[in-house]
Amino acid sequence: MRTTGHAPVVVIGAGPYGLSTAAHLHARGVHTRVFGEPMVSWRDHMPEGMLLKSTPVASNIDAPQPGHTLVDYCESAGERRYESDWDLVPVETFARYGEWFQRRLVPGLERVRVASVEPRGGGFEVKLDSGELCAARAVVVASGLTGFAHVPRALAAAAPDGLSPTGPVSHSSQHTDMKQFADRDLVVVGAGQSALETAVLAAEAGAASVRVVARGRMAVGFGDPPDHQPRLRPESPFGRAWSLYGLTYYAGTFRHLPAPVRHGLVRRVLGPLGAWWLRERFTGRVGVTQGRRIVRTRAARYGGALLELAGGVPIEADHIIAATGYRPDISSLGFLGPGIRAALARSGPAPLLGPGFRSSVPHLYFTGLPAAASYGPVMRFVVGTGYASRRLAEAITL
Ligand SMILES: Cc1cc2nc3c(=O)[nH]c(=O)nc-3n(C[C@H](O)[C@H](O)[C@H](O)COP(=O)(O)OP(=O)(O)OC[C@H]3O[C@@H](n4cnc5c(N)ncnc54)[C@H](O)[C@@H]3O)c2cc1C
Incomplete structure (x- = not known):
C-alpha cells in the first residue's frame, strides 16, 4: 500500500453531494x-411517480x-425542459440527471x-x-441518507421481526412501488412532504383507505404557490424570506450560532410542510389524525398493526409507513472505525464541523x-x- 502522502482523496458517496464534491476536486487536479x-x-429509496x-x-x-x-441535461437528453418555478420535476428525471452528471464529470x-x-500514517486506510x-x-x-432512516421506538414495536414493506411496519425509504397497497388500509405517520406525498401516491394507486397520523395539532399543511410569495422579501431557492436567503447564501455564518439555536433552526426551518401542488391531490383522498401522540403500536390480531394514540381511538391498518425522516447520527456510520467515531467532536449526534467542512479528526x-x-x-x-x-474542495487543496 502506498504512503498516504501520495494517496488519493477518497469520496464516499455518489449522490448529489459526493458527485458534486468529486467534480470540484477533479477540476482542481x-x-x-x-x-x-x-x-x-433517488432510484431505490423514493416512490415511483414522486x-x-x-x-x-x-x-x-x-x-x-x-x-x-x-436544464442542460434535459437539452442534451432531448427531454422536456424543467426550468420555471411551476415545473414539477419527476424523481426519475432527477435520477437520470445525476447519472448523466456522473458520466460526464466523475467518469x-x-x-x-x-x-x-481507519486512521493510518497521518491519513486513512480505506x-x-x-x-x-x-x-x-x-x-x-x-x-x-444511507443508514440514517429514523423510526420512533413506539412504532418499531409492532415489527419485532424488523421493518419491512411486507410486514406490519416499514420506513418510507423502503418503498418504490405504491401499487402494493391497492385495496389495503394504510397509515402513514409523519407530516413532511415525504409523508404527504407517500399517502397521496398510495391513495392514487388504489389503497382502500389512507390516513396520515401526525403529532402536532396543526401539523398537516401546504406551502404557497410561486405567485403567492411575499413581494418585499429577498428571493431564495426555497421561496421569498429573509431567513431562507440568509441560510442559503451565508451558510458559513450558521456554525457560529450557539448549538441550541442551530439545532432549533435545523428542525424548524424548511421543516414539515407539503408542497403547494400536493394540496389538491391530498384533500378528500387522505384522512388526517393530528394532535395525537403515538403511545404504542402492536401487531393486530388478524395481521397488520394497531396504533394506540394518546386520548384517541386506536387505529387499525394493514400496514404502517413511518415517514419519520432521517437522523444524522454518526454512531450509525458503521464504516467509520470506533476510534474515529470516538474522536469526532459532535454537535448533538452529528459531527461538529469547522471551516471548509473539516471535522475534528484531521483530514476527515x-x-x-x-x-x-x-x-x-x-x-x-x-x-x-x-x-x-467548492469550499470543501478548496479546503482540501489548501
Ligand atoms: C422522499 C425524499 C424526497 C426528497 N426530495 C428532495 C427534493 O425535492 N429536493 C432536494 O433538494 N432534496 C430532496 N430530498 C433530500 C435529498 O435526498 C438529499 O438532499 C440528497 O439526496 C442528499 O444527497 P447526498 O449526495 O448527500 O446523499 P444520497 O443521495 O443519499 O447519496 C448517498 C450516496 O452514498 C453512497 N454510500 C452510502 N454508504 C456508502 C458506503 N459505505 N460506501 C460507499 N458508498 C456509500 C450511496 O451509494 C449513495 O451513492 C428528499 C429526500 C427524501 C427522503
Whole structure:
C-alpha cells in the first residue's frame, strides 16, 4: 500500500453531494477516488411517480464548470425542459440527471461500498467491499441518507421481526412501488412532504383507505404557490424570506450560532410542510389524525398493526409507513472505525464541523445531511451543493 502522502482523496458517496464534491476536486487536479452507487437514494429509496419539492433552479447539482444544470441535461437528453418555478420535476428525471452528471464529470466512479475507514500514517486506510485496501490522504463522507432512516421506538414495536414493506411496519425509504397497497388500509405517520406525498401516491394507486397520523395539532399543511410569495422579501431557492436567503447564501455564518439555536433552526426551518401542488391531490383522498401522540403500536390480531394514540381511538391498518425522516447520527456510520467515531467532536449526534467542512479528526470531512448541524438546513437539500462543494474542495487543496 502506498504512503498516504501520495494517496488519493477518497469520496464516499455518489449522490448529489459526493458527485458534486468529486467534480470540484477533479477540476482542481486532485487525485480522487469516488465510491458508491450513483443516485441510489433517488432510484431505490423514493416512490415511483414522486415529484421533487424543490424547484428546477434549486435542483441543480453544483459543478465547477458551466453546462451541467438540470436544464442542460434535459437539452442534451432531448427531454422536456424543467426550468420555471411551476415545473414539477419527476424523481426519475432527477435520477437520470445525476447519472448523466456522473458520466460526464466523475467518469472514474467505482461502484463499490466502503467497508471501513481507519486512521493510518497521518491519513486513512480505506477497506472496500471488494477486499481492496486503499490509502487515503483525506476522506470526504458524502454517504447522504444511507443508514440514517429514523423510526420512533413506539412504532418499531409492532415489527419485532424488523421493518419491512411486507410486514406490519416499514420506513418510507423502503418503498418504490405504491401499487402494493391497492385495496389495503394504510397509515402513514409523519407530516413532511415525504409523508404527504407517500399517502397521496398510495391513495392514487388504489389503497382502500389512507390516513396520515401526525403529532402536532396543526401539523398537516401546504406551502404557497410561486405567485403567492411575499413581494418585499429577498428571493431564495426555497421561496421569498429573509431567513431562507440568509441560510442559503451565508451558510458559513450558521456554525457560529450557539448549538441550541442551530439545532432549533435545523428542525424548524424548511421543516414539515407539503408542497403547494400536493394540496389538491391530498384533500378528500387522505384522512388526517393530528394532535395525537403515538403511545404504542402492536401487531393486530388478524395481521397488520394497531396504533394506540394518546386520548384517541386506536387505529387499525394493514400496514404502517413511518415517514419519520432521517437522523444524522454518526454512531450509525458503521464504516467509520470506533476510534474515529470516538474522536469526532459532535454537535448533538452529528459531527461538529469547522471551516471548509473539516471535522475534528484531521483530514476527515463531511458534507450533505451530516453537515446540517454546522452549516444549516440548506445542507439537507441538493441546492446546498452550491455552497458546500467548492469550499470543501478548496479546503482540501489548501
Ligand atoms: C422522499 C425524499 C424526497 C426528497 N426530495 C428532495 C427534493 O425535492 N429536493 C432536494 O433538494 N432534496 C430532496 N430530498 C433530500 C435529498 O435526498 C438529499 O438532499 C440528497 O439526496 C442528499 O444527497 P447526498 O449526495 O448527500 O446523499 P444520497 O443521495 O443519499 O447519496 C448517498 C450516496 O452514498 C453512497 N454510500 C452510502 N454508504 C456508502 C458506503 N459505505 N460506501 C460507499 N458508498 C456509500 C450511496 O451509494 C449513495 O451513492 C428528499 C429526500 C427524501 C427522503
